[in-house]
Amino acid sequence: MLAVPVPPAGAAEARETAGAAAAAVPAVPVTVPALNGWTPGTGHYTYERGTRLVADGRAERRVADTLADDLRAAGHGTVPVVSGGARKGDIVVDVSPGRAALGKEGYELRAGARLSVTAATETGAFYGTRTVLQLLAQGDRLPAGRTVDVPRYEERGVGVCACYVHITTQWLENLVRDMAYHKLNQLLLELKVKSDAHPEANTWGYYTKDEIRRLVALGEKYHVTIVPEINSPGHMDPWIENRPDLQLTDSDGDKQPSRLDITRPEAFAYYTSLMDEYAQVFTADSWHMGADEYMLGSDFAKYPQVLEYARAKYGEDATPQDAFIDFVNRVHAYAADRGKELRIWNDGLTGANTVPVTAGTTVEHWLNVATKPSELRARGYPLMNAAYALYLVRGGFHSDTKGLYEQSWDPRSFEGEKLASREGITGAKISLWPDNGRSETENEVAEDTGPALRHVAQATWGDPHPDATYARFTARAAAVGHAPGWRDLTRVPVANGTYTFRSGAARVTAEVGRTPDGYVTLKTADGCLEVRGGKLTLNVPLQPGIEVSEQACDAANTVQRWQLAPARGGYRLINAITQMAVSVSDDGRLVQYPPDQRPSAVWQLTTA
Known part of the structure; x- marks a missing residue:
C-alpha cells in the first residue's frame, strides 16, 4: 500500500483524508x-x-x-x-x-x-x-x-502414494480440482490398477480401470497431467507377493517379496506387461518407475546373482549397481518405444555404478545421497525437486510449511544442496506417503495437505514469499478458498443419536457419534464397531472378508471410524481406513469387502 501523506489538521480530519486517499489507491487482486x-x-x-x-x-x-x-x-x-x-x-x-x-x-x-x-x-x-x-x-x-x-517452473505438482492403503476417488477428484485452481499441473499417482492380465496380483488397494479413466478425464479437463507409477524393482510387494518366482532370493535362500529379481527376463516381461496395461487407462507421456530403496540398506553381497548378472553383461569391472541401472535403462527404452519419458527417484544413484542412466531420464530428487543435484544437472538430466522437506507422511514426518515459507524456500533448494540457477530444474512437488496407514484418515490428510499445496503452488509459479508474513499468506489462501466443485467430504448425513441399522435379516443397534474429522463411530452395547484381524499392511487390516467386531471404544483408533455413504434405499457403511464396505456373510456375520468383489449391504436407519 502506498504511504498516504496527512496534512496538519485535527485527528478526525486526518483520518478522513487518509481514508479517502487509501480508497483511491487500487487494490492488488488477491x-x-x-x-x-x-x-x-x-x-x-x-x-x-x-x-x-x-x-x-x-x-x-x-x-x-x-x-x-x-x-x-x-x-x-x-x-x-x-x-x-x-x-x-x-x-x-x-x-x-x-x-x-x-x-x-x-x-x-x-x-x-x-x-x-x-x-x-x-x-x-x-x-x-x-x-x-x-x-x-x-x-x-x-x-x-x-x-x-507467467510461471517460473514447468512442473508444479503433488505426488500421492495411493499404494497399499486405498484412497477414495472422491478424495483424488477434490485434489485434482484444487490443484488446477492453484495452477498446479502434475499429479504423480503410485497406485495399483486392477489387472486383467495378472489376477493373482489383485490384492486390495486397487482401482478399477473405469475409475482411473474417469479420474484421468477429469485431469485432462482441468489440465492436470496424471503420471502413473509402479515402483520397481523395489517396493514390488503389492504386485509380486503371490509371485515367488519373481522375488529376489538372498544367499540363504530367503525370498524377498518386495524386491523384483532383476536378473530374470521373466521379471522384466512381467513389469512391462503391467506398463502396457496401465497404458490402456493413463494418457500421460511420462512413466514413473520409482527405482528407490531397492536394497533398503542391505548389502548387494547378499545377492551374488546380481553381481554375476552385471559382470556377464558389462565385464569384470561391473558392479552390482550396474545391474540395477541396467534394469532402469531397459525400462527407459521400453517406455521410449511407446512415446513415454521415464522418471525415477534419485536415491538409487549412489555413484557405485559404471553404467550411466540413459540420457533424458528425469530424476526426482528427494534424498541427499553421494550423487548431488549439481552433478545430475551437469550430466544433463532433467531434475525435479521432490525434497523430503516437502513430505507429508502418515505416522511420520510432516512438512514445516510455515518454516519453508519464512525461509523463502524455492525449487532450487534440494536436500543437501542449493543450486544457484533454476536452469534444468523442471519444478517441485509435495509428496504424500502412508507409512502408517491408520495414523490419519483421508480427511485429516486433506487438512494437513492444504497449506503445503498452496505453498508449493506459490513457490513454483512465482515469488516464493509474496507476503511479509506466513499469517498473511494463509489469509490470502483463505480468501481464495477451494476450487468450484470441491466437495466437503467431512459432512455426516445423519445426526448424532442411537439408531437401528437393518439390512435384510441383519440388525445392529448403535449410537452414532460424529468424529472431529467427519466420520462416525458406532457404539453398541458391547463396544465400538471395528475391523480387526487378518494380515496387516502398513498397520491396516486390508484383507477382504475380515470380520467387523465390537471392541473397546478408543477415540484415537481410526479403524473404529466409519463413513455413512448414501445409497439407494439407505446407506453403505465404509471403513474410514480400509475403504472397504460392510457386507453380510451367508451366516449373518458383518465382514468387509471391496465393492467390486461382493455387494455392499445397504442399511436402513431408524431412530432407536
Missing part, C-alpha cells in the same frame, strides 16, 4: 499463486446478471465451457458461452498463438468494462480463468487493471 505483476487501471469490472463468456475458436470454447461449469458450481449462475463481439460485463477468452512471450502456460488478464483473458495456448487461457474464479470468489466487483502472469 490470488494463490500471487499475481506476478499488477498494473492498476481506472474504475472496476462488475460481474452481473447478463454477463456472457465470449469465445470464438475451438480452444477458446473448451476453456469457456469449463469456466461456465465452474461458475455454476461456485454459485455464480448459468453463464452463456457465445461468439462475436463483447459487451460491457462480458468475460472474453482469447487464444492468440502470436503471443509467444506468454509461453505455454502464461496469460494476460485485463479488467475494465469487461474482463479479458488472453494466452498463446489453451492451457494458458485456462490458467487465466482460474484467476478469474479466484477473484470472483471474493466478490463480483474487481479493480480495473492488467497483469501478465
Whole structure:
C-alpha cells in the first residue's frame, strides 16, 4: 500500500483524508499463486446478471465451457458461452498463438468494462480463468487493471502414494480440482490398477480401470497431467507377493517379496506387461518407475546373482549397481518405444555404478545421497525437486510449511544442496506417503495437505514469499478458498443419536457419534464397531472378508471410524481406513469387502 501523506489538521480530519486517499489507491487482486505483476487501471469490472463468456475458436470454447461449469458450481449462475463481439460485463477468452512471450502456460488478464483473458495456448487461457474464479470468489466487483502472469517452473505438482492403503476417488477428484485452481499441473499417482492380465496380483488397494479413466478425464479437463507409477524393482510387494518366482532370493535362500529379481527376463516381461496395461487407462507421456530403496540398506553381497548378472553383461569391472541401472535403462527404452519419458527417484544413484542412466531420464530428487543435484544437472538430466522437506507422511514426518515459507524456500533448494540457477530444474512437488496407514484418515490428510499445496503452488509459479508474513499468506489462501466443485467430504448425513441399522435379516443397534474429522463411530452395547484381524499392511487390516467386531471404544483408533455413504434405499457403511464396505456373510456375520468383489449391504436407519 502506498504511504498516504496527512496534512496538519485535527485527528478526525486526518483520518478522513487518509481514508479517502487509501480508497483511491487500487487494490492488488488477491490470488494463490500471487499475481506476478499488477498494473492498476481506472474504475472496476462488475460481474452481473447478463454477463456472457465470449469465445470464438475451438480452444477458446473448451476453456469457456469449463469456466461456465465452474461458475455454476461456485454459485455464480448459468453463464452463456457465445461468439462475436463483447459487451460491457462480458468475460472474453482469447487464444492468440502470436503471443509467444506468454509461453505455454502464461496469460494476460485485463479488467475494465469487461474482463479479458488472453494466452498463446489453451492451457494458458485456462490458467487465466482460474484467476478469474479466484477473484470472483471474493466478490463480483474487481479493480480495473492488467497483469501478465507467467510461471517460473514447468512442473508444479503433488505426488500421492495411493499404494497399499486405498484412497477414495472422491478424495483424488477434490485434489485434482484444487490443484488446477492453484495452477498446479502434475499429479504423480503410485497406485495399483486392477489387472486383467495378472489376477493373482489383485490384492486390495486397487482401482478399477473405469475409475482411473474417469479420474484421468477429469485431469485432462482441468489440465492436470496424471503420471502413473509402479515402483520397481523395489517396493514390488503389492504386485509380486503371490509371485515367488519373481522375488529376489538372498544367499540363504530367503525370498524377498518386495524386491523384483532383476536378473530374470521373466521379471522384466512381467513389469512391462503391467506398463502396457496401465497404458490402456493413463494418457500421460511420462512413466514413473520409482527405482528407490531397492536394497533398503542391505548389502548387494547378499545377492551374488546380481553381481554375476552385471559382470556377464558389462565385464569384470561391473558392479552390482550396474545391474540395477541396467534394469532402469531397459525400462527407459521400453517406455521410449511407446512415446513415454521415464522418471525415477534419485536415491538409487549412489555413484557405485559404471553404467550411466540413459540420457533424458528425469530424476526426482528427494534424498541427499553421494550423487548431488549439481552433478545430475551437469550430466544433463532433467531434475525435479521432490525434497523430503516437502513430505507429508502418515505416522511420520510432516512438512514445516510455515518454516519453508519464512525461509523463502524455492525449487532450487534440494536436500543437501542449493543450486544457484533454476536452469534444468523442471519444478517441485509435495509428496504424500502412508507409512502408517491408520495414523490419519483421508480427511485429516486433506487438512494437513492444504497449506503445503498452496505453498508449493506459490513457490513454483512465482515469488516464493509474496507476503511479509506466513499469517498473511494463509489469509490470502483463505480468501481464495477451494476450487468450484470441491466437495466437503467431512459432512455426516445423519445426526448424532442411537439408531437401528437393518439390512435384510441383519440388525445392529448403535449410537452414532460424529468424529472431529467427519466420520462416525458406532457404539453398541458391547463396544465400538471395528475391523480387526487378518494380515496387516502398513498397520491396516486390508484383507477382504475380515470380520467387523465390537471392541473397546478408543477415540484415537481410526479403524473404529466409519463413513455413512448414501445409497439407494439407505446407506453403505465404509471403513474410514480400509475403504472397504460392510457386507453380510451367508451366516449373518458383518465382514468387509471391496465393492467390486461382493455387494455392499445397504442399511436402513431408524431412530432407536
